[in-house]
Amino acid sequence: MLEFDNIEYTYPCNTTPAIKNLSWQIPVGRRCALIGRNGCGKTTLFRLANGLYQPQKGVIRYQGKPLRYNRKSLSDLRQKVGLVFQNPEQQLVATTVIEDISYGLCNLGVSEGEMRDRVRATLADFDLEDLAHTPINYLSLGQKKRVSIADVMVLAPQLLLLDEPTAYLDPYQVRQLRRMLNQIEKKGTTIAIATHNLDFVYAWANWVCVVDRGQIVAEDTPEGIFRRSEVVEGLGLGCPLAMSILEALHHDTPTEQALKDALFFQGKLD
Numbered sequence: 070m071l072e073f074d075n076i077e078y079t080y081p082c083n084t085t086p087a088i089k090n091l092s093w094q095i096p097v098g099r100r101c102a103l104i105g106r107n108g109c110g111k112t113t114l115f116r117l118a119n120g121l122y123q124p125q126k127g128v129i130r131y132q133g134k135p136l137r138y139n140r141k142s143l144s145d146l147r148q149k150v151g152l153v154f155q156n157p158e159q160q161l162v163a164t165t166v167i168e169d170i171s172y173g174l175c176n177l178g179v180s181e182g183e184m185r186d187r188v189r190a191t192l193a194d195f196d197l198e199d200l201a202h203t204p205i206n207y208l209s210l211g212q213k214k215r216v217s218i219a220d221v222m223v224l225a226p227q228l229l230l231l232d233e234p235t236a237y238l239d240p241y242q243v244r245q246l247r248r249m250l251n252q253i254e255k256k257g258t259t260i261a262i263a264t265h266n267l268d269f270v271y272a273w274a275n276w277v278c279v280v281d282r283g284q285i286v287a288e289d290t291p292e293g294i295f296r297r298s299e300v301v302e303g304l305g306l307g308c309p310l311a312m313s314i315l316e317a318l319h320h321d322t323p324t325e326q327a328l329k330d331a332l333f334f335q336g337k338l339d
């Protein structure tokens with residue numbers, strides 16, 4: 070569906086590339102999670118995928134066709150490839166919640182009746198009905214994040230890229246998000262996320278790509294990735310809580326301390 074072919078990208082003010090010789094694919098229907106330490110390049114990759122940045126080297130293809138960077142091609146691309154920003158403050162454009170969720174649909178040119186139905190359903194899905202007419206400025210960060218996800222999900226893109234979707238969300242909203250991802254996937258959307266939430270990765274993804282210093286250094290199933298010590302320990306990523314606890318239970322008589330250590334991804338507590 071989306072293909073990066075030998076991509077290099079350097080930010081205008083930098084000398085070292087943020088993304089280097091990177092080749093990567095998201096096939097249709099795959100639940101892909103990008104993981105990696107702060108600053109490894111996950112957000113940059115998503116912004117390249119959405120055409121916000123143009124690589125200096127290599128080609129990005131969507132459904133086999135190289136991305137083009139004129140206004141019309143980018144607008145077409147962004148109707149098919151939706152990106153939820155890491156920082157919701159950078160994404161919200163309108164004055165109130167309902168206006169923000171309607172904004173993208175106005176640009177798509179859907180009928181007034183359809184827009185009303187889709188916006189109403191999305192407000193309900195994201196528990197935003199009571200906040201529909203609240204000014205965006207009055208929202209908490211978690212509420213803003215929910216609106217930013219709703220903004221993109223309402224458009225039902227073919228490919229949905231979510232940058233840190235669970236950031237700022239409470240546990241109830243994280244469960245809701247997982248339910249919404251399942252729903253949108255059933256309608257035919259392929260989803261990729263970038264995240265530090267390894268429990269979410271373990272529960273949701275079926276493919277994990279590890280990014281390190283601008284390159285994809287490993288790809289595998291979640292179980293496959295988190296059993297690799299060069300990833301868990303070498304890159305310092307740790308592993309999902311469920312796997313750490315299973316490991317603690319497997320190795321020796323589980324003490325309270327062993328289980329507490331598992332919380333810190335197999336490191337010892339101070």
Ligand SMILES: Nc1ncnc2c1ncn2[C@@H]1O[C@H](COP(=O)(O)OP(=O)(O)OP(=O)(O)O)[C@@H](O)[C@H]1O
Pocket residue numbers: 080081082083087105106107108109110111112113114155
């Ligand atoms: N606007 C920018 N201008 C210059 N350099 C940038 C800019 N945004 C990111 N970078 C640099 O590019 C590299 C990759 O950053 P990126 O935001 O893609 O990382 P990330 O994996 O998303 O990190 P995090 O987990 O903190 O979200 C980092 O070294 C960062 O300092």
Ligand SMILES: [Mg+2]
Pocket residue numbers: 111112113155232
């Ligand atoms: Mg990021």
